[in-house]
Amino acid sequence: MRIILFGPPGVGKGTQAKILVDKFNIPQISTGDLLREAVSQGTEVGKQAKAVLEAGQLVSDKIMIEIIRVVLKSDKCKNGFILDGFPRTVPQAEALSLLLVQLHLGIDHVINMEVDEEEIIKRLGKRMMCKDCGKIYPIDNDHHRGDARCDSCSGELFQRDDDKPETIHKRLLVYSRSTFPVKKYYSGLGLLRTIKATGTVEHVNNEILKAINHK
Numbered sequence: 001m002r003i004i005l006f007g008p009p010g011v012g013k014g015t016q017a018k019i020l021v022d023k024f025n026i027p028q029i030s031t032g033d034l035l036r037e038a039v040s041q042g043t044e045v046g047k048q049a050k051a052v053l054e055a056g057q058l059v060s061d062k063i064m065i066e067i068i069r070v071v072l073k074s075d076k077c078k079n080g081f082i083l084d085g086f087p088r089t090v091p092q093a094e095a096l097s098l099l100l101v102q103l104h105l106g107i108d109h110v111i112n113m114e115v116d117e118e119e120i121i122k123r124l125g126k127r128m129m130c131k132d133c134g135k136i137y138p139i140d141n142d143h144h145r146g147d148a149r150c151d152s153c154s155g156e157l158f159q160r161d162d163d164k165p166e167t168i169h170k171r172l173l174v175y176s177r178s179t180f181p182v183k184k185y186y187s188g189l190g191l192l193r194t195i196k197a198t199g200t201v202e203h204v205n206n207e208i209l210k211a212i213n214h215k
């Protein structure tokens, strides 16, 4: 099973990817997580990416394609993968197609997750993430931000720098300019399955399973 979860920031790709990981026993490849890890480890890529992430812009296609090439060729992806946050530009999508041809593999489904912009802004503004396992939480009450802990691993929860209001708007602009056209690329290939990503996490997951004929 090789799936791409596609959609704007805050649509729920990370949350749904984690459920699909457990269901299908294949890894989530989140390029955002890989970049944040590189930043916190201070690697060469991390040093180059830090300011770009903070500004809500896209890291260069060259760097991203190289990251994906290494990961998809690794052993952990041999039974499939869930791509979360890649591709984000048409050149990335084209490079992915080429790489998969070289590996004699193909994408099974591109799940296009849709939510209106107002809802996205609301969700991103209250999103917290576990420092240790990456689990995502909506925090409704400002009061709880300080001492909130992950209910899976007790890790500390934090708000991503790029989820601050001023950066959210920039990221949505980048999405509509650079990432939205990727949708057309995959609909042209007949791989796009569009779902409404509103309602409970379980409901959205059912929609995804239906879209990929697993329900």
Ligand code: AMP
Pocket: 009, 031, 032, 033, 035, 052, 053, 056, 057, 058, 059, 060, 064, 084, 085, 086, 087, 088, 089, 092, 162, 171
């Ligand atoms: P995410 O966690 O998917 O929201 O990604 C966080 C940030 O990482 C994005 O705002 C970009 O700065 C960067 N990023 C992640 N994936 C990509 C990609 N495929 N291409 C370019 N930049 C990316």
